[in-house]
Amino acid sequence: MSAEAPPKPLPFHFQFLAGAIAGISEILTMYPLDVVKTRAQLSTTGNVGIISSLKEIIQKEGPATLYRGIAAPIFVEAPKRATKFAANEQYTTLYKKLFGLDKITQSLAIATGVSAGVTEALIIVPFELVKIRMQDPTNAALYNSTSDALRKILKKEGPLALFNGLEATIWRHAAWNGGYFGVIFGVKELLPKAKTKNEQLANNFVAGAIGGTFGTMLNTPMDVVKTRIQGYTGVGPKKYNWTLPSLALVAKEEGMGALYRGFTAKVLRLGPGGGILLVVFDTVSTFMRKHFM
DSSP states (O other), rough: OOGGGGOOOOOOOHHHHHHHHHHHHHHHHHHOOOOOOOHHHHOOOOOOOHHHHHHHHHHOOGGGGGTTTHHHHHHHHHHHHHHHHHHHHHHHHHHHHHHHHHOOOOHHOOOOOOOHHHHHHHHHHHHHHHHHHHOOOTTTTTSSHHHHHHHHHHHHHOGGGGGOOOOOOHHHHHHHHHHHHHHHHHHHHHHOOOHHHHHHHHHHHHHHHHHHHHHHHHHHHHEEEEEEEEHOOOOSSOOOOOOHHHHHHHHHOOOOGGGGGGGGHHHHHHHHHHHHHHHHHHHHEEEOOOOOO
C-alpha cells in the first residue's frame, strides 16, 4: 500500500533546481534539431529534410553552427524548465485547494499545465528572440555572438523589441504545457504500475515522450508564427504581428502545411526531449527527497 502513497511535495527551491537540471540535460542533447526547426519555420519555400539540413549546415557553415545561439537558451533554461515544473507543482497545490480536490484529475493536469505555460512564456521571450536571430542564417554576418546580438538589438530596435512575439509565445507555451501535462496524466493511468525503479523510469520516459509529441502537434502553428515575428529585424515592412492574423496569413499565402514547417525536427526534439525532461526531473526529485528531506 505504501507504493501507492503520493510522494512528499518538494519545496519550491528543490523543484526549481530539479527542473533546471532536467532542462539543461534536454537542451544539450537536442539543440541541433532546434536549429533545423527554426530554419525550416523561417523559410517561405518548400520543406527540406532533417538529414539534408544537418548535412548542408555542417558542410557550408561548420558543425559549430548546430549550436549557434545556444548561450541564450542555456542562460534561460534553468529558470524556464524550472518554472515549467515548479509552477506546475505550485498551481496543482493552489487549484486543489481552490476547487476542493484531494487528488489530481486530467482536467486539473491540463489547467495547471496551461497556467505553468503562460508563466514560463513571460520569462523566456527575450531569450527566445535572441536565439531565433542567432539561428537565422541570414544574420550570420550581422551577429558575432549572443551578447553581440543582444547589444545590437537593444541599440537598433530598443528594449521593447526583446518582447516581440510575447503573445505568440504565450499561445505556444499554454498549448504545449496543457497538452504535455494533460497527456502525461492520462498515459500514466493507462501504463502498467511500475514495480521497480527501472520500470518507473521507462513509464516516465514513455509518458513524457507521448506528452511531448502531443504538445508539439498542438503548438507548432503558433511556434511557426512566433519564429516569423521574432525573426523580424526592423528592416522593411513588418509582415507578422499578432498570432491569429499571422496564422491566417501564412495559411493563405503558403498553404495549411506551412503552419507545420519544422514539425518533424520539433517533434523529434520535444517528443524524446519530453521523456528526457520527465525522467531527469523525477530522478533528481527522488534523490532530493531521499537525501535532503
